[in-house]
Amino acid sequence: MTKVTLISGSTMGSAEYVAEHMAEILEELGYETDVQHGPDLDSLPNEGLWLVVSSTHGAGDLPESIQSFAEEIEAQSPDLSNVQFGSVGIGSSEYDTFCGAIHKLNALLQDHGAKKIGETLEIDVQQHEIPEDPAGEWVKIWANEL
Template sequence: MAKFEIIVGSVLGASEYVADALAETLSNHGHSANIHLLPNLAEIDQDAIWLICTSTHGAGDLPDNIQTFAQQIALQNLNKLNFLVVGLGDSSYDTFCYAAQHMEKTLLAAKAKLLHPALHVDVLNHPIPEEVAVEWLDNVLKSTQFDD
């Protein structure tokens, strides 16, 4: 089956829990997944499907652990890369899921292909974001053909 690289942007750990649940879901579907808590472009397989899982910090900022990675990919031509995005945020802020939107725009500008519309989880409506993220990924995996 397919290989996934889960790239995590996290401040307080919620994105890490979601990444773990997504990795388990991928495994249950016969896919492999590596989780990157301190992502570095040189260590991430560009032939795999990237699954960006990030929260938003401060005034719409990327979490500290993913900022350097975002700068690295902004300088690349990733026209062979396929990716998915899961963002976590709080809709009471006007910067709801800005980090996920930033990562999506950065990857699209690098010519990567978004395989499915991003999921933006509102933690006000989904206090356990893993549940909605797993449901979303199950649906993506059922509706999309992933090959090695």
């Protein structure tokens, strides 16, 4: 059974809810999942499949819950070439920095060798009151790309 590690960064909890919802769908599709909210780099496998979900805080910033994870990657410069990942951003199109956090995380992971699978889903809370809905549809498509 293929395992997907879901990593969330959230300020108000929306990314956590989205990650948990996608984990349920992935399990229904036959995947094993491990959901980690604001993990430390050492708690994650340095290979396999990651699915990163992050809201955007402030002016395109990472939520506090995932800042230390990003800082650890920058400081330790791990080899992530055995990691493949997908990504989901949550934000508001009212801001110029719409989904800025997930773009920063994508670049950070790719700069350290991780390979991105599929397109990033950008959920606009102005259009989707319940961000779990578009995420649930997207993750089914993403799983088909694995």
